[in-house]
Amino acid sequence: MTDEAFLRDYDPSAFARPSVTVDLVLLGMHDGQLAALLMRRDQPPQAGCWALPGGFVGIDESLDAAALRLLRDKAGMDDAHLEQLYSFGAVDRDPRMRVITIAYLALLRADQMAAAIRSGRVTAAALAGDPVSARSPDGASLPLAFDHAQILTRARDRLRGKIDYSDIAFALLPARFTLRALQDVHEAVLGVPLNKPGFRRRMLDRGRLIATGTREADASHRPAELFRLNDGD
């Protein structure tokens, strides 16, 4: 890249620049299904459609910092798993102006999901299908704004691709969890039922799960043992 190109870009009005935003895909388990937290648009364009929480990237703010700020402002938390997902830059993705968005994937525990929903700023929508579509808890289909179906599909696919060899499933669970709950997460993300003994053995053979010796409390049947992740090494 030549310095002349940079220099002429020093004058912000000489050449039009795209706006840059960060959008958050907040994913977690809700009612036993994989769900995203969405905001309802009440202004045109696309009023009535459901959108990802997002905002502009500040001129003195890194992309990661912008994602963290939005996580606090839109979902009211600051300790979720957060990773950059993909950048979307189709020319007409927003009818108002040229906007390039860097999408981030945030993984929430059930208690974080519940707290964000209680705050009233976001609503949970179950995700299914390919490409992904969103459904409200009562089963109604929720229309998605802009290219957000595409973004949600890529987020779901990222989760599917990484769940077998990474620790991301645990970001969707409390610190102590049963093997059944862990299997429920895997099945919801992958969209297929899994073999129980095989799943159990695969998880335990990995050597990362530590039995706590305590058991779940509220079950109306034999209670399962609670495990925690050994994130020390």
Next chain:
Amino acid sequence: MTDEAFLRDYDPSAFARPSVTVDLVLLGMHDGQLAALLMRRDQPPQAGCWALPGGFVGIDESLDAAALRLLRDKAGMDDAHLEQLYSFGAVDRDPRMRVITIAYLALLRADQMAAAIRSGRVTAAALAGDPVSARSPDGASLPLAFDHAQILTRARDRLRGKIDYSDIAFALLPARFTLRALQDVHEAVLGVPLNKPGFRRRMLDRGRLIATGTREADASHRPAELFRLNDGD
């Protein structure tokens, strides 16, 4: 995101916006090693350092279109494997101004590498280590500009992560290739030697390789059979 935020952003001088560029990581095999194509900076800042080819994203140009344009302009080709890699947006990554770059990974065949080098616009640099460092063919270490070592490391890691389950290795090979050449690509990318019979069986059992019946020509020993990829299904 509120419409007020969008509206105030309609005036480009009201709020400073970052510049947006696309940088290309052009990877291929060179002298039996994994190598990137770099440009030497002859102007400050970082004069004498080696940088990825890149350029601004046009206001009416998608990210993918900008990457394709740069592939043509900087490497003189338009049929390489091209995929978005990651976006880099640290506030001080470029000392001149705030620049967010969307990095793309391009995979080149040996003949494309050679043609780009002959054009004189880029130079091949072998990649090794973690984080990646660059070396010229004569063994000299090449200092990398800005955050480009970080970008190259992420490109190399993407290649490593996908080579076992995707077709990207074939993007680095001509249409017809020997199993030894395919193994050389895997070994260069992964940085470890592989077992020959096991590698051969794994590739053939996948059912994607088609024996052509012809053999390599220039060998001074028993010539190996040439295969091609079945990219039909």
Next chain:
DNA sequence: TAAATAGTGTCTTTTAGACATTATAAG
């Protein structure tokens, strides 16, 4: 004691690593 889920044992198939052996070309 019935119901429901937790948890285990075992068989089989698949996959992959290691290593020895045979085959075929050039010089």
Next chain:
DNA sequence: CTTATAATGTCTAAAAGACACTATTTA
């Protein structure tokens, strides 16, 4: 006939799917 590499066979170990079975809690 020597040398170098191609190509194959076989043994073994680890991983994963399927399924039957036992164990333990609540109601």
